[in-house]
Amino acid sequence: MSESQPRPPVIPSRRPGFQVCYICGREFGSQSLGIHEPQCLEKWRVENSKLPKHLRRPEPSKPPPLSGSGSYTLQAANEAAAQSSQAQLLPCEACGRTFLPDQLLVHQRKSVSKP
Ligand SMILES: [Zn+2]
Ligand SMILES: [Zn+2]
Known part of the structure; x- marks a missing residue:
């Protein structure tokens, strides 16, 4: 029989061709990222x-x-890009966990109000 074919190297990346948005850190195809980025930046602003x-x-x-x-x-x-989006997270002064700013506000509101 024929000799065994060399296997292609296994690349630990998730999906081929995906790109990370530097603003929100989500994954997009390279074409949709071009559409998403300006919208994401506008939303961010x-x-x-x-x-x-x-x-x-x-x-x-x-x-x-x-x-x-x-x-x-x-x-x-x-x-x-992932690091850039991570820099968007803010640490909670009380517990040190990081949140997106709107989530941090919700989190702090919860932890401040006591029963
Ligand atoms: Zn984004
Ligand atoms: Zn906290």
């Missing part, structure tokens, strides 16, 4: 402007595109 001053964050900046191609650089770009 609206939400940020509604927050109390001490919770407002500087606008997230898009990580610079990495040169080269292939899954490695895509993974690196996704990691940079």
Whole structure:
């Protein structure tokens, strides 16, 4: 019979071609990310402007595109985008857990009100 075929290397990435939004950290196909990003940034601006001053964050900046191609650089770009979106989270001063600002407000409201 024929010799066994070499197996393709198993890449631990989740879906091929997905990209992480640097604002919300969700995954998108590369085409839908292009549509999503401006909308997401607009939503971010609206939400940020509604927050109390001490919770407002500087606008997230898009990580610079990495040169080269292939899954490695895509993974690196996704990691940079994920880190950028992580920076959007705010720590609770009481318990140290991190939340999105609107969730932090809900969380603090809950923990402040006692029965
Ligand atoms: Zn987003
Ligand atoms: Zn807390």
